[in-house]
Amino acid sequence: xxxxxxxxxxxxxxxxxxxxxxxxxxxxxxxxxxxxxxxGGKVEFGERPEVALIRELREELGIDVEQACLAPACFASxxxxxxxxxxxxxxxxxxxxxxxxxxxxxxxxxxxxxxxGLDMPPADRPLxxxxxxxx
Numbered sequence: 001x002x003x004x005x006x007x008x009x010x011x012x013x014x015x016x017x018x019x020x021x022x023x024x025x026x027x028x029x030x031x032x033x034x035x036x037x038x039x040g041g042k043v044e045f046g047e048r049p050e051v052a053l054i055r056e057l058r059e060e061l062g063i064d065v066e067q068a069c070l071a072p073a074c075f076a077s078x079x080x081x082x083x084x085x086x087x088x089x090x091x092x093x094x095x096x097x098x099x100x101x102x103x104x105x106x107x108x109x110x111x112x113x114x115x116x117g118l119d120m121p122p123a124d125r126p127l128x129x130x131x132x133x134x135x
Contacts, residue, residue: 005083009085013092027105035119053090071091075089
């Protein structure tokens, strides 16, 4: 059931020319601090998911992405306390600007198979296998 307790989050699997994917570390003071995740964030009320992701990538990484460069890939659905998280993952292979860690303490590029060895939030983990098959 979708209601006010459903939290929609968008994330991007940024893929570089070598087939590596960017992950960022969650900052101290936030839930799940220190875990590695795909960059992205919450979809605001009335905001389309792609618009939210473009905004989040600009805020978190300092890059500009065109909506046409976001390919819907897969999603995860996960309980989150008294709320429910729906995570929409997009693949993006083209952007403008240099990726930089603006909000995260660290970012790194990894091969999709290496994601299995990272501490990631529960909602991100089911996406790894699907991402391996797509990249």
